[in-house]
Amino acid sequence: MKEYRHPLFPRLTHWLHAFCMIMLILTGLHIHWPEWIPMFGSISMARYMHFIFAWLIIWCYAARGYYYFFVSKKYRDIIFRIGDIPGFLTLMKYYLYGIFTHAPKPKFGKYNPGQKLAYSIWPIVFVPQFLTGFALYEPEMFSVVVDWFSGLGYVRFWHFILTIFYSISLMAHLYLGTTGATIFDYYIGMITGYEEAK
Amino acid sequence: MRLTRRDFLKAAGGLGAAMLTSPFLTKVAEALEKGNKNIPVIWIQGQTDAGCSESILNTVQPTVVDIVTDIISLKFHQTVMAASGHQCIDVLHEALKSNEKFILVVEGAVPVKDDGIYCTIGEDDTGKPITFLKWVKDLGEKAMYVVALGTCATWGGIPAAEPNPTGAKPVTAIIDPKKVVNLPGCPARPHHLVGLLAHLKLFGMPELDSKRRPMVFFARLIHDNCEMRPFFEKGDFAKTFAEKKCMYLLGCKGPITYNDCPNYQWNSGLNWPIRGGSPCIGCAAESFIGSTGNGIYMRLPEAKVPGIPGLKVKADKFGTVVGAATVGGIIAHAVGRALSSKKKKEENKESKGE
Ligand code: HEM
Ligand code: SF4
Numbered sequence: 134m135k136e137y138r139h140p141l142f143p144r145l146t147h148w149l150h151a152f153c154m155i156m157l158i159l160t161g162l163h164i165h166w167p168e169w170i171p172m173f174g175s176i177s178m179a180r181y182m183h184f185i186f187a188w189l190i191i192w193c194y195a196a197r198g199y200y201y202f203f204v205s206k207k208y209r210d211i212i213f214r215i216g217d218i219p220g221f222l223t224l225m226k227y228y229l230y231g232i233f234t235h236a237p238k239p240k241f242g243k244y245n246p247g248q249k250l251a252y253s254i255w256p257i258v259f260v261p262q263f264l265t266g267f268a269l270y271e272p273e274m275f276s277v278v279v280d281w282f283s284g285l286g287y288v289r290f291w292h293f294i295l296t297i298f299y300s301i302s303l304m305a306h307l308y309l310g311t312t313g314a315t316i317f318d319y320y321i322g323m324i325t326g327y328e329e330a331k
Numbered sequence: 332m333r334l335t336r337r338d339f340l341k342a343a344g345g346l347g348a349a350m351l352t353s354p355f356l357t358k359v360a361e362a363l364e365k366g367n368k369n370i371p372v373i374w375i376q377g378q379t380d381a382g383c384s385e386s387i388l389n390t391v392q393p394t395v396v397d398i399v400t401d402i403i404s405l406k407f408h409q410t411v412m413a414a415s416g417h418q419c420i421d422v423l424h425e426a427l428k429s430n431e432k433f434i435l436v437v438e439g440a441v442p443v444k445d446d447g448i449y450c451t452i453g454e455d456d457t458g459k460p461i462t463f464l465k466w467v468k469d470l471g472e473k474a475m476y477v478v479a480l481g482t483c484a485t486w487g488g489i490p491a492a493e494p495n496p497t498g499a500k501p502v503t504a505i506i507d508p509k510k511v512v513n514l515p516g517c518p519a520r521p522h523h524l525v526g527l528l529a530h531l532k533l534f535g536m537p538e539l540d541s542k543r544r545p546m547v548f549f550a551r552l553i554h555d556n557c558e559m560r561p562f563f564e565k566g567d568f569a570k571t572f573a574e575k576k577c578m579y580l581l582g583c584k585g586p587i588t589y590n591d592c593p594n595y596q597w598n599s600g601l602n603w604p605i606r607g608g609s610p611c612i613g614c615a616a617e618s619f620i621g622s623t624g625n626g627i628y629m630r631l632p633e634a635k636v637p638g639i640p641g642l643k644v645k646a647d648k649f650g651t652v653v654g655a656a657t658v659g660g661i662i663a664h665a666v667g668r669a670l671s672s673k674k675k676k677e678e679n680k681e682s683k684g685e
Binding site for chain 1: 540541542550552563564565566568579580584586587613616617618646647649650653654657658661664665667668671672675
């Protein structure tokens with residue numbers, strides 16, 4: 134039995150966000166390692182696309198924020214709170230042990246504490262990511278940000294370190310997406326809206 | 332010799348003053364013609380190798396003689412003054428007592444550890460050495476303007492490199508930053524000091540950026556005007572020194588360094604590091620050398636994590652290791668899952684078979 138879990142708007146913005154993020158990471162890696170990963174032809178092209186997707190993702194975040202806080206008002210589904218910590222530990226135990234012994238998957242609300250943690254941290258980490266990004270883009274205009282990080286060298290350093298954080302959490306997200314009823318269940322759910330009922 | 336209007340405009344070329352707007356040039360020329368009184372300058376040197384003095388002494392147009400005779404009146408300068416002993420230190424004591432206005436030029440960083448005992452100039456009446464720290468504080472308080480000349484005076488520079496045994500500090504950490512103009516660079520550039528002194532004398536404080544550097548010299552990154560920029564945009568990089576291409580991969584700090592080297596080069600426009608086949612080492616940047624951590628030929632954006640002394644995270648290595656660990660972890664987890672499902676299926680089969 135399938136159940137309808139994901140309305141259209143979150144599904145659309147989820148994939149927009151995913152696409153922007155992947156493009157930002159790839160164009161960013163081109164800028165960082167132009168000798169290894171010159172997949173966008175030239176640095177100017179990579180930078181150009183990087184800004185396009187940076188703007189897109191900013192509006193995507195704004196739209197999602199508006200949706201969760203003012204339209205669906207379901208922000209409690211995705212905000213990680215102190216009370217979620219025990220649940221988070223149970224979940225980690227399941228991922229590191231139970232999943233191999235085929236123990237039943239612990240039951241939580243719509244999203245499990247691990248998902249809540251990820252979905253709460255991403256927008257938070259996005260703030261310094263986008264501040265450092267804009268400081269690299271317009272260092273004179275954002276000289277305050279440059280000062281906070283004590284110089285453009287560090288701005289760049291943190292922009293890159295945060296990218297690493299995003300890259301690994303994205304990998305984990307993609308992998309955990311395979312732990313549904315079937316390997317593709319969650320992926321299909323994010324496309325059609327329907328997932329196997331729990 | 333007086334600097335005439337014609338001389339000045341000729342010299343302006345050598346000063347790289349083309350960047351200054353022409354109405355400004357005319358005003359300078361007029362003001363110089365009116366024969367303003369030369370402005371007294373006191374120039375003290377702390378933790379420095381005198382390289383900035385050396386650099387300024389090399390100014391060709393106007394010559395250093397023109398500057399000393401026509402723009403400023405140099406009262407004190409440790410390395411070039413003829414006087415010695417009391418004769419020389421008394422100039423400083425007098426400056427503190429008299430009401431004459433002066434500009435203080437500070438070259439080098441200021442050691443503050445152990446009350447600044449690591450750098451002293453002269454002695455007081457009791458024969459006790461007077462610290463550079465005290466001179467900077469006292470003279471700085473009396474001065475009309477203070478010029479922090481060079482990277483050490485601006486950011487702390489090499490003396491402030493870890494582990495900074497003398498507690499070297501930039502000038503803005505010692506005196507009210509509102510008076511200070513920073514002219515970073517290792518060494519500082521001649522036309523920066525000459526231009527700044529002329530501006531202070533004729534028009535007062537120039538427009539500064541958030542780090543108190545004159546906008547006219549420090550508004551753009553090296554990378555913004557670099558002649559190798561087309562190579563950078565194309566992704567065509569030099570793999571060895573002296574290859575005439577963008578030197579980003581050889582550790583060029585052009586993308587984080589504010590200065591006007593691409594516009595005016597060095598040695599009166601003869602050449603500059605990047606044209607000479609050496610990457611920009613970021614000598615005017617806040618992060619130059621050890622003060623905050625970028626090695627000269629280290630690729631951007633490698634840096635030490637601030638606040639944790641000794642911990643050096645090479646961003647590239649960090650990225651590769653953490654990325655590889657994540658991929659490894661995921662693969663191990665997936666293999667574990669696959670194996671355990673297989674085992675479960677076999678168990679199921681066995682139990683059915685019984
Ligand atoms: C949100 C707005 C963002 C803006 C305005 C922005 C802007 C920039 C700019 C201007 C650069 C070029 C640095 C240079 O050429 O000097 C850059 C580099 C980079 N960006 Fe972004 N960025 C943003 C978001 C992101 C995101 C979300 C990621 C990835 C998760 C990312 C990853 C990177 C990487 C890896 C680099 C290369 C930096 C390096 O050299 O190490 N950026 N970004
Ligand atoms: S040589 Fe340096 S400053 Fe010039 S374009 Fe390349 S990275 Fe930028």
